[in-house]
Amino acid sequence: xxxxxxxILSGVVVGYFVRKIPQVKYVxxxxxxxxxLLLFFLGVSVGANEQVVKNFSSxxxxxxxxTLGGTLGTVLCAWFVYKRFFKRKxxxx
Amino acid sequence: xxxxxxxxxLFAIGVILALFGWIPEALLKDDISKWIxxxxxxxxxxxxxxxxNMFTAVKRFGFKIALVPIATTVGTFAGVAIISMxxxxxxxxxxxxxxxxxxxxxxxxxxxxxxxxxxxxxxxxLANIMREFIVLIFTPWMVKYFGKLSPICAGGATTMxxxxxxxxxxxxxxxxxxxxxxxxxxxxxxxxxVSFFLSL
Numbered sequence: 001x002x003x004x005x006x007x008i009l010s011g012v013v014v015g016y017f018v019r020k021i022p023q024v025k026y027v028x029x030x031x032x033x034x035x036x037l038l039l040f041f042l043g044v045s046v047g048a049n050e051q052v053v054k055n056f057s058s059x060x061x062x063x064x065x066x067t068l069g070g071t072l073g074t075v076l077c078a079w080f081v082y083k084r085f086f087k088r089k090x091x092x093x
Numbered sequence: 094x095x096x097x098x099x100x101x102x103l104f105a106i107g108v109i110l111a112l113f114g115w116i117p118e119a120l121l122k123d124d125i126s127k128w129i130x131x132x133x134x135x136x137x138x139x140x141x142x143x144x145x146n147m148f149t150a151v152k153r154f155g156f157k158i159a160l161v162p163i164a165t166t167v168g169t170f171a172g173v174a175i176i177s178m179x180x181x182x183x184x185x186x187x188x189x190x191x192x193x194x195x196x197x198x199x200x201x202x203x204x205x206x207x208x209x210x211x212x213x214x215x216x217x218x219l220a221n222i223m224r225e226f227i228v229l230i231f232t233p234w235m236v237k238y239f240g241k242l243s244p245i246c247a248g249g250a251t252t253m254x255x256x257x258x259x260x261x262x263x264x265x266x267x268x269x270x271x272x273x274x275x276x277x278x279x280x281x282x283x284x285x286x287v288s289f290f291l292s293l
Contacts, residue, residue, distance in 0.1 A: 004204075004288045007131055008281070011138015019143035027140050032096065034133045035199040036103050041126055042202060042218065043107020044116050045211040052212045053112065059212060062180055063191070063219035066173055070192040070220075071227055073172020074246045075239050077164040082240035085157050 097225060097255065100199060104218065130207055134284060137200065141281050153270055161271055162278040165246040166286075169195065186293040187213055193286035194221040195249030195279045196228070196256075201287050208291045224249060228256045236263045245272050250283055252276035 018024050046052050052059065110116050151158060173192035177185050187209065194201030198221030206214020228235075228251070232244040241264035248256040253276025260272050 003131070004134060004284055007134045008138040008141075008284055011135040011140075012142035013138075014135075015139035015142020015144075017142075018139070024139070024143045027136055027143070031133065031136050031140065034129060034136065035203070036100065038126060038129060038133065038203045039100050039199060039218075040103045040107040042206050042211065042214055043104040043109075044111045045107075045206065046104075046215050047108035047111025048116070049211045052215060055212070056215075059216055060219055062183060063216045064223060065176055065179055066188055066191050066216070067220040067223045067227070069172040069176025070169040071172070071224055071247050073170075073175070074165050074168035074249075075235060075243045077168030077171075078161075078242040078246035079239040081160050081164040082242040085160060086242060087240065 097198075097222060101222065126203075127207060130203055133200070133203070137280075137284070141277065144277060151274065154274075158271060158274055161242060161245060161275045162282070164242070165195065165249060165275065165279060166282070168246060169193070169249070186290045190287050190290035191217045191220050193283065193290055194224075195283055196221050196224040197250035197280065197283045198222045198225065200283055204284060204287050205291065208288075221249075225251050225255060229259055232256075232259045232263050241265065241268055242271070245275050248272070248276070250276055250280040253280065 015024070015027075169192050170189060173188050174185060177183065177188035180188065190205055190209075191201070191213065194205075194217050198218050201221055202214045202218035205217045224247070228244055228248045235243040235247060244256070244260050244264060245252050245268065248260060251257075252260060252272040257269070257272055257276070261269050264272070
């Protein structure tokens, strides 16, 4: 975990210093290309893993349940923050 | 939307090639992918460090804007913690690591599969893609019943890119800065939260 934090933070520091260099806009493209490569490999390891292939529908169901729980909780929290802190300002302006 | 379909397609091609055994053994060793992942995280850091929108957003809305990513994080973790009781075969920390993807499915699924294997990684991929699609489809309805912040919080890390257009349309252009600020903070927090829950 410490590795991960250090790597991101060093990226942030480098990013801050190179932010005026125009080539920095290609970083987004590099990121999506690396992601495509890694997702392809994730697909490969899923396809090669019999356990995962066999249970694919229950995996999909678990994913749906977790997402519904998280999204619903978030929407309710957002509703509270909106009503309590943001709505009044909207009406005034 | 188009990009998510390309990602999903590449994942599916990988699955199919491996199912038919068309992948050479050498590619199945995954010690290379850890280094690629570290490279990815470094570039994600550069992207965060070089973006400028953060400060203008804070100036405009003041401290209140910080409440938005907090609501996203607290709400997601609370919701996932409650619903994980329906999934007794999965541990709370595994469920939370999936929820901590905040719709950033590419990064979270890759991190999780690196440290917990392909099964939980696939759950993270599907769960977080679903979250993005929920926002793309239900934003008008969310804004109507739960206010203008609800699609922003639900959109998680995607509110600075893929879900920004639909949020702008239904929450209004006043909330573009909120969405950008929120997306950036959540984006940055995804690898931290995910690796935190994986280390528990």
